[in-house]
Amino acid sequence: MTTTLLDVISWAFLLIGGASVIIGTLGILRLPDVYTRMHAASITDTLGAGMIVAGLAIQGGFSLVSAKLFLIFVFLLFTSPVSTHALAKAALTAGVTPAGTDRKSGKGAEAP
Amino acid sequence: MLRSLSLGAVLFATWLLLSGFYDDPLLLGLGVVSTVLVVYIAHRMDVIDHEGHPVQLSFGGVMYWPWLLWEIVKSNIGVAKVILSPSMPATPVFFKIKSSQKTDLGRTIYANSITLTPGTITVAIDGEDFLIHALTREGAKGVMSGKMDRKVSRLEAPSETPA
Amino acid sequence: MFGAVAAALLVAMGMAIIRALKGPTVFDRILSVNTFGTKTVLLIAVIGFLQKRPDFLDIALVYALINFITTIAVLKFFEFSHLGTPIGEEEAEDL
Structure with a gap:
């Protein structure tokens, strides 16, 4: 009984994870410029990876497998903002013009 | 010094988690050696501080x-x-x-x-x-x-x- | 069930390749290669469960780290045009 319940929960997690990976990639295809595409990419890195890892960890049970999955998730969480920030800064330094940016406060899109 | 000890403990726990061997004295010894080596190098590089190991x-x-x-x-x-x-x-x-x-x-x-x-x-x-x-x-x-x-x-x- | 997730990941990887081919800037390509790497990590983990071989998780772990290093190295190359420590102005004058 409990195994079926756990299976259903883990399937739900895996489905949400797979769906958010596809949504994130769809965003990479649809959104207009590189800065907005980064937002879509971080859906894959956070919700997609987190949900798939959680679903797999429930299947793995309380074991070394789940511990390794947790470590994979932690590595992804720590590395993804660093590479996103490096990418955004490199794009801004190289002078990629942001699409449809309106200047709300501050100077706007010049590199500091 | 306390920070180095806690860094060593964290590193060795990670090593145990990733290797999955708990009964072979040779492998455990090699794990201890590599942990001590890494802590020593980090100590020499002077990176064990409140930023490098924020306990x-x-x-x-x-x-x-x-x-x-x-x-x-x-x-x-x-x-x-x-x-x-x-x-x-x-x-x-x-x-x-x-x-x-x-x-x-x-x-x-x-x-x-x-x-x-x-x-x-x-x-x-x-x-x-x-x-x-x-x-x-x-x-x-x-x-x-x-x-x-x-x-x-x-x-x-x-x-x-x-x- | 794992097969469905693996299929979803493969579809997403195909879409990421389309963006990598279309560009238009080099940063779009780096971004899609980076997300491609993240999906590869997840795919390796899922395949490990599909084949009932948990050893695959170690490979996924290492791949996550390599993917990060690759992105940073390529970005550094495109931002500074070289990978080494930039030499300062004074040293450049000495040469």
């Missing part, structure tokens, strides 16, 4: 991580809505904010938390000024409300006394 954040981090994960889930739903709606109501905006953290470590945590939350990216940091790119106006308002800023400041507050 002082452990207790605050236990409170901070679940809150951050919940924020990530909420903003994921917002960004997914923008992507899936046929008209794509994205209103990308660059803006600057001031952060209230005092240490570089606190600023790094704040900038990474902003970037980790989908919909907002920290593009550049200059002192306490952050240049942020947001996908929607709502996301920009969320950062400007400063809730995350206060949380991170509270997280780093115990580290004000030099450890």
